[in-house]
Amino acid sequence: MAKKLIATGYGDPSDVLEVTDVDIPKPGKGEVVVEVRAAGLNPYDVKLVRGFLGAKPENLPLSPGAEAAGVVHAAGPGSEFKAGDEVVVYPASATLAEYVVSGEDRVHRKPAGLGFAEAASLLLAGVTAVDTLATLGVTGDDVVLVHGGAGAVGSIVVTEALAAGATVIATAAPRNHDHLRAQGAIPVPYGDGLTDAVREARGDQRITAVIDTVGTDEAIDVSLELVAPHRIVSIAAWGRVDDGIVVIDGSSEQSRHHRSAAVEPLLTDAASGRITVEIARRFGFTDAGAAFDELLGAHPRGKFVFEPR
Numbered sequence: 001m002a003k004k005l006i007a008t009g010y011g012d013p014s015d016v017l018e019v020t021d022v023d024i025p026k027p028g029k030g031e032v033v034v035e036v037r038a039a040g041l042n043p044y045d046v047k048l049v050r051g052f053l054g055a056k057p058e059n060l061p062l063s064p065g066a067e068a069a070g071v072v073h074a075a076g077p078g079s080e081f082k083a084g085d086e087v088v089v090y091p092a093s094a095t096l097a098e099y100v101v102s103g104e105d106r107v108h109r110k111p112a113g114l115g116f117a118e119a120a121s122l123l124l125a126g127v128t129a130v131d132t133l134a135t136l137g138v139t140g141d142d143v144v145l146v147h148g149g150a151g152a153v154g155s156i157v158v159t160e161a162l163a164a165g166a167t168v169i170a171t172a173a174p175r176n177h178d179h180l181r182a183q184g185a186i187p188v189p190y191g192d193g194l195t196d197a198v199r200e201a202r203g204d205q206r207i208t209a210v211i212d213t214v215g216t217d218e219a220i221d222v223s224l225e226l227v228a229p230h231r232i233v234s235i236a237a238w239g240r241v242d243d244g245i246v247v248i249d250g251s252s253e254q255s256r257h258h259r260s261a262a263v264e265p266l267l268t269d270a271a272s273g274r275i276t277v278e279i280a281r282r283f284g285f286t287d288a289g290a291a292f293d294e295l296l297g298a299h300p301r302g303k304f305v306f307e308p309r
């Protein structure tokens, strides 16, 4: 038997998360069973459990966790993987568990130089970040405003926009400003006076693109004062689609293509250190509720990672 984290209802994670015993899955043809060493926690998981993405009773119990890294336990007949291979599983589901079963097409070899925790926390945020930049076609000529530049997605947006040669102005809490400055971005605090702060930061330059990872009305209203709606890409402002901004979630053909093409380069770049994955907090089965509770509020920079052992 093996342990798995489930949510028996929708609501406060501390109330609804439970550890259950399940059989160790067996791989069918085209499948791989992975012993999970680490699984990245994402805001998506918390929104799922809280019922923010819908609360249909027929979908219970929920099995959160959308990415993982670990070691192949068993592979289906004819697989290119074998027991002992170190891999990353993404996109995935039910990864907050000791074992996860996945279609082989979602299993990627983990570079040796990349830790399990970092590998498990890279891809969901990473492919999203790459998709935002590719959707806008950001180049070295751009002056990009990034809302949430110190978040998981925002950090990779900032890294990649700077690597493309763009000028980057990024909003963040003041405690993250030194970090953004060290990367080469110009930090500005969000909150009252944001438009003026961005205008001061950009100097004589014009903002040419906005990437919003936050989704607040403030972020979108300020952005619309600075650029045309079609130059604003958001991953969170679903309520503002009618303003003409571009909101993406990986469901369009273009986004799917951007995201799948980004997986291998992200793994290589994280292994080489060109992209950094910071780990803020490690948690296991017993303290998962607290980690879920913390992630949607103000939290330290870096990823929250589940380690089953």
Ligand SMILES: NC(=O)c1ccc[n+]([C@@H]2O[C@H](COP(=O)([O-])OP(=O)(O)OC[C@H]3O[C@@H](n4cnc5c(N)ncnc54)[C@H](OP(=O)(O)O)[C@@H]3O)[C@@H](O)[C@H]2O)c1
Pocket (backbone or CB within 6 Å): 042, 043, 044, 124, 125, 128, 147, 148, 149, 150, 151, 152, 153, 154, 171, 172, 173, 174, 176, 190, 191, 213, 214, 215, 216, 219, 234, 235, 236, 248, 249, 250, 295, 298, 299, 300, 301
């Ligand atoms: N559509 C998609 O495909 C997709 C994919 C991935 C994620 N998402 C969504 O994108 C959002 C970000 O995900 P993430 O993993 O990057 O989360 P995260 O690591 O928790 O980052 C969130 C960031 O938001 C900033 N923030 C918090 N309150 C703010 C405010 N009032 N104004 C401006 N910034 C604020 C925080 O900055 P400070 O820490 O500096 O305060 C933090 O850096 C989540 O809503 C997630 O569900 C969507």
